[in-house]
Amino acid sequence: MKWTVANALMMTPVGTVLDNRHITIEGDTIASIENGIEKDNLNAEKVIDATGKLIIPGLINAHLHSHDRFDKGRFDNLPLEIWMAAYNPPTSRREWTEEEVYLRTQLNCIELIKSGTTTVIDDVVHHDLTSRDKIDAVFQAYEDAGLRAAVTITFSDRPYHETIPFLDEFLPGTLKDELQSRQQVKPKMVLELWKSYARRWQGRVTFALSPSGPQRSTDAFLKDVWKMAEDFNLWVMIHVLETKVQEITGYLFYNKSLVDYMKSIGILNRRTNLVHCVWVNDRDIALIAEAGANVIHNPVSNLKLGSGIAPVHKLLKAGVNVALGTDNNNANDTANMFEAMKIGALVNKVTHCKYDRWVGAKEVFKMATKGGSRCIGMEDKVGVLEAGKKADFVLINLDSLPFTPRQNILNQLIFCENGQSIDMVVVDGKIIYENGKILTINEEKLKSDVQQAAERLLAKIEKTSKRASEILPYLRKAYDKCLNLAQVKPIA
Numbered sequence: 276m277k278w279t280v281a282n283a284l285m286m287t288p289v290g291t292v293l294d295n296r297h298i299t300i301e302g303d304t305i306a307s308i309e310n311g312i313e314k315d316n317l318n319a320e321k322v323i324d325a326t327g328k329l330i331i332p333g334l335i336n337a338h339l340h341s342h343d344r345f346d347k348g349r350f351d352n353l354p355l356e357i358w359m360a361a362y363n364p365p366t367s368r369r370e371w372t373e374e375e376v377y378l379r380t381q382l383n384c385i386e387l388i389k390s391g392t393t394t395v396i397d398d399v400v401h402h403d404l405t406s407r408d409k410i411d412a413v414f415q416a417y418e419d420a421g422l423r424a425a426v427t428i429t430f431s432d433r434p435y436h437e438t439i440p441f442l443d444e445f446l447p448g449t450l451k452d453e454l455q456s457r458q459q460v461k462p463k464m465v466l467e468l469w470k471s472y473a474r475r476w477q478g479r480v481t482f483a484l485s486p487s488g489p490q491r492s493t494d495a496f497l498k499d500v501w502k503m504a505e506d507f508n509l510w511v512m513i514h515v516l517e518t519k520v521q522e523i524t525g526y527l528f529y530n531k532s533l534v535d536y537m538k539s540i541g542i543l544n545r546r547t548n549l550v551h552c553v554w555v556n557d558r559d560i561a562l563i564a565e566a567g568a569n570v571i572h573n574p575v576s577n578l579k580l581g582s583g584i585a586p587v588h589k590l591l592k593a594g595v596n597v598a599l600g601t602d603n604n605n606a607n608d609t610a611n612m613f614e615a616m617k618i619g620a621l622v623n624k625v626t627h628c629k630y631d632r633w634v635g636a637k638e639v640f641k642m643a644t645k646g647g648s649r650c651i652g653m654e655d656k657v658g659v660l661e662a663g664k665k666a667d668f669v670l671i672n673l674d675s676l677p678f679t680p681r682q683n684i685l686n687q688l689i690f691c692e693n694g695q696s697i698d699m700v701v702v703d704g705k706i707i708y709e710n711g712k713i714l715t716i717n718e719e720k721l722k723s724d725v726q727q728a729a730e731r732l733l734a735k736i737e738k739t740s741k742r743a744s745e746i747l748p749y750l751r752k753a754y755d756k757c758l759n760l761a762q763v764k765p766i767a
């Protein structure tokens with residue numbers, strides 16, 4: 276069907292607003308964007324009058340973890356390393372069923388759609404890589420929700436106690452043996468599993484690679500992952516220099532920065548998405564720019580976990596493409612990209628008195644749209660409203676409170692809006708949200724299913740969290756020792 280959104284105000288990638296645009300959609304594609312034509316003369320089967328509305332490209336959440344959706348709101352005042360072990364101890368396995376995996380992913384889908392996200396990169400940890408049904412449930416949840424998604428099946432091949440400096444030294448032998456025995460899944464098997472998903476999911480929902488972090492995997496495995504990326508035309512998500520401890524880790528493990536290390540083994544290239552980069556130095560930034568790699572900035576989780584503030588201005592100035600994400604449900608604790616854009620536009624202002632270096636509304640809007648599209652090689656398809664691109668967009672009602680009275684629409688979009696003014700969400704030419712209702716998910720039923728299962732779900736979380744107390748005292752010692760050694764790295 277050919278249909279037109281007529282008389283809309285349209286946001287360009289640089290944040291300027293064009294008026295009286297008619298956007299015609301044919302199938303999954305934007306067929307044309309015109310102006311100056313009388314609405315009655317439009318050649319379309321259906322015309323939606325968007326007078327007083329703003330059309331923007333669908334937002335791209337470049338980093339989400341849907342696996343801890345049932346953990347929202349559990350923690351405060353814990354740094355990354357301690358928080359990770361507290362919420363899901365490495366000695367525990369979470370036995371989610373296929374239905375529970377589907378439920379938690381669709382809960383995230385509701386939040387994403389209602390806050391204007393049309394594309395998401397979901398970095399998913401599964402505790403059981405032998406169950407295809409559980410893994411499929413994530414992909415299927417996005418397929419059914421009508422969202423565009425790139426989904427990973429995270430794997431790293433080093434045992435947990437070897438991924439944090441000094442933990443190996445402090446941890447009792449019994450716990451180390453147990454952690455070692457958890458590494459039973461072989462990298463070869465995982466690569467085969469990944470290949471099958473890469474072949475199978477090639478539509479609106481696709482597969483992406485994730486070896487978690489450079490220090491969490493062996494050189495051999497990392498090289499295999501990047502070879503697979505090249506062979507299968509895939510993109511790789513990897514957490515890099517999120518925390519001070521990770522900065523120190525590079526020097527203790529490899530005698531160089533983690534970014535330098537990645538370059539030295541040939542895994543820093545245009546297929547590389549470096550998640551976080553809070554602790555990159557000037558040389559790291561130059562290397563990332565030279566490699567054409569992307570950085571995914573997660574300002575809210577970086578604040579909540581006290582990780583720090585990524586030097587976004589420096590990255591942008593060096594020519595690095597920066598995208599935006601919301602990160603863990605349990606370290607943000609929302610998946611709202613309007614919030615990520617606002618915090619992203621605020622947090623860099625406190626790093627400099629020189630206000631010509633501040634990151635603002637214009638920059639974060641680009642990060643949340645065009646910036647994200649490059650992380651999965653879709654820059655020619657999504658992130659910008661142009662004829663020939665996928666019809667992924669959001670219609671925003673400007674009669675709402677955040678835009679009353681209208682001042683500067685871009686500034687109001689970033690600093691006043693939270694998703695409440697969204698009128699319509701379209702992905703692949705299909706309306707998935709309209710008049711306050713998601714058309715692809717029965718939201719009330721889903722919420723009721725989760726409420727009914729809440730006791731069982733929380734009991735599972737409590738059961739797996741019990742073992743945290745065994746490991747946390749040793750982890751705190753390792754954490755403190757790392758921070759005491761902060762001087763191992765010359766601060767740039």
Ligand SMILES: [Zn+2]
Binds near residue numbers: 338398550602603
């Ligand atoms: Zn992450």
